[in-house]
Amino acid sequence: xxxxxxxxxxxxxxxxxxxxxxxxxxxxxWMFIIALKSPGESISGFSSIWIxxxxxxxxxxxxxxxxxxxxxxxxxxxxxxxLITTLFFCSLAGYGFAKYKFPGRDFLFYFVIATLLIPxxxxxxxxxxxxxxxxxxxxxxxVIIPKAATAIGIFYMRQYIIDVPEEILESARIDGASxxxxxxxxxxxxxxPALATWALLVVxxxxxxxFWPLIFLRKTAKHTLMVSISLLPVSEGLSTPWTVIMAGxxxxxxxxxxxxxxxxxYQKAGMTTGSVKG
Amino acid sequence: MKLINIIRRNxxxxxxxxxxxxxxxxxxxxxLLWTIRISFTEWNGMNxxxxxxxxxxxxLFNDYMFWDAVYNTIIYWLVGGFFIIAIAMLLxxxxxxxxxxxxxxxxxxxxxxxxxxxxxxxxxxxxxxDQNLGIIxxxxxxxxxxxxxxxxxxxxxxxxxxxxxxxxxxxxxALVILSGLLKIPIEYYEAAKIDGANKIxxxxxxxxxxxxxxxxxxxxxxxxxxxxxxxESYILKGPGTSNISLFQYLYQSAFTTFKMxxxxxxxxxxxxxxxxxxAIQFIIRKRxxxx
Numbered sequence: 001x002x003x004x005x006x007x008x009x010x011x012x013x014x015x016x017x018x019x020x021x022x023x024x025x026x027x028x029x030w031m032f033i034i035a036l037k038s039p040g041e042s043i044s045g046f047s048s049i050w051i052x053x054x055x056x057x058x059x060x061x062x063x064x065x066x067x068x069x070x071x072x073x074x075x076x077x078x079x080x081x082x083l084i085t086t087l088f089f090c091s092l093a094g095y096g097f098a099k100y101k102f103p104g105r106d107f108l109f110y111f112v113i114a115t116l117l118i119p120x121x122x123x124x125x126x127x128x129x130x131x132x133x134x135x136x137x138x139x140x141x142x143v144i145i146p147k148a149a150t151a152i153g154i155f156y157m158r159q160y161i162i163d164v165p166e167e168i169l170e171s172a173r174i175d176g177a178s179x180x181x182x183x184x185x186x187x188x189x190x191x192x193p194a195l196a197t198w199a200l201l202v203v204x205x206x207x208x209x210x211f212w213p214l215i216f217l218r219k220t221a222k223h224t225l226m227v228s229i230s231l232l233p234v235s236e237g238l239s240t241p242w243t244v245i246m247a248g249x250x251x252x253x254x255x256x257x258x259x260x261x262x263x264x265x266y267q268k269a270g271m272t273t274g275s276v277k278g
Numbered sequence: 279m280k281l282i283n284i285i286r287r288n289x290x291x292x293x294x295x296x297x298x299x300x301x302x303x304x305x306x307x308x309x310l311l312w313t314i315r316i317s318f319t320e321w322n323g324m325n326x327x328x329x330x331x332x333x334x335x336x337x338l339f340n341d342y343m344f345w346d347a348v349y350n351t352i353i354y355w356l357v358g359g360f361f362i363i364a365i366a367m368l369l370x371x372x373x374x375x376x377x378x379x380x381x382x383x384x385x386x387x388x389x390x391x392x393x394x395x396x397x398x399x400x401x402x403x404x405x406x407x408d409q410n411l412g413i414i415x416x417x418x419x420x421x422x423x424x425x426x427x428x429x430x431x432x433x434x435x436x437x438x439x440x441x442x443x444x445x446x447x448x449x450x451x452a453l454v455i456l457s458g459l460l461k462i463p464i465e466y467y468e469a470a471k472i473d474g475a476n477k478i479x480x481x482x483x484x485x486x487x488x489x490x491x492x493x494x495x496x497x498x499x500x501x502x503x504x505x506x507x508x509x510e511s512y513i514l515k516g517p518g519t520s521n522i523s524l525f526q527y528l529y530q531s532a533f534t535t536f537k538m539x540x541x542x543x544x545x546x547x548x549x550x551x552x553x554x555x556x557a558i559q560f561i562i563r564k565r566x567x568x569x
Contacts (some may be wrong), residue, residue: 009477010377017372017384024388027402045416062418079390089297093445096294103284108295116558121506121525122545123309124317125532130309146305149298179290208395210509215533226397229515233401242405249398
């Protein structure tokens, strides 16, 4: 008899990772199940796990409860504009710090990092007043502008741009390229992988953000998706419309999961894919 | 004149970095200083603020709701932080285990909780923890435990919040710890194996000392995250102040009862706590030459 030696460590590791996977996925999968339930079906306890008549009715019903089109639009708009502005201003500042020598550069860079010490949330009250004075309450720009250039983004971009060889910038200058032209035509294409990674983080953070939209976007027409779905439980008095709520959370969660899975591959692309060739 | 010349000669980089500094001044530094000023006034956000000296701080000291919020936040910080780091540690060890089949798949899937919005997940957890419908109570019944009113009792309402908090943040910290594990030279383990050390001994003698700095970094980040917790406790609101977080109490004081001065005093308390935590983090990071 020839037994293959059982590796208990390996068995235990596989067992544990499967438990982790189950716990990670269960609430999300369960949300889909409840969202697909037709009105008569059980949504309580273990009996809720089986669906006999899947239906998309809840996804239709949610349109009566919250203005889903405008919420979706507001979420897409703030995420997209937030993404574009952050990518632009962070990479531009990162380029400034990485590729120029100017008086006070190191001090200013440390200053940028030091601003991370202050969480913006603690200034929420004056920030609200400032937004009111700027007439930005109920404007989608109120959640886009303050985060258009962030310290972490600048830090990250600088680290990446610093590795771009000096020579290609010099040769571009000799060819008569302007400083902004170098950034736009040379730096941006090279740092695409870094932009993609940063983009992934920004999209998730902006789409999921709740606190700032909650205090700045107070009109129903200006609510983002997160604010809208947070109001769902109280939308129907005493009985909680669980199936419809789960349809709402599906709208909120699926887009980021899709983006995450798509950019997962892009993230792997390293510096080598850039156009750097000595 | 000299300064103008310097700026003119280096105008490009200065223009490139300028937007950040403008945004910082207008939307971060100025509000921060203003918060401190408002905290010494009584103000509803509309009329003229009335100067009241340290009255808001005295009121805070005697406000049981404030102390409830502080207590809850400390629970979220210590209990949540402990479980987050401990579980993240286990997950990172698993994801670093080379013999694991389908490692890539597991890496992606176990990260999903972190990218799922806290508000959406809060609603889902609200249903999982529901007294009558919830799957959690049904699970407990199998073990002969009576149904618990998780979200409507003052005693238990922190548990759903903690569960959601831990569930969402374990993946992020696991990733951070994993980055530390990957930096440990494999020779260390090979040498230990030759010396006859088992897995547990290897973990205590090699793994832990080598990631102690990363773990401390994690602890600081957990501290900052916990003290500004808002979403989790907001969406899984329990009765009264039973599971309110300190930052949520600030929000409530400012935007539902319009006590701006009082809320700002809470803000100043938070600034002090977070500044201490962030300063420690900053020093550690600098020492590790991560900047």
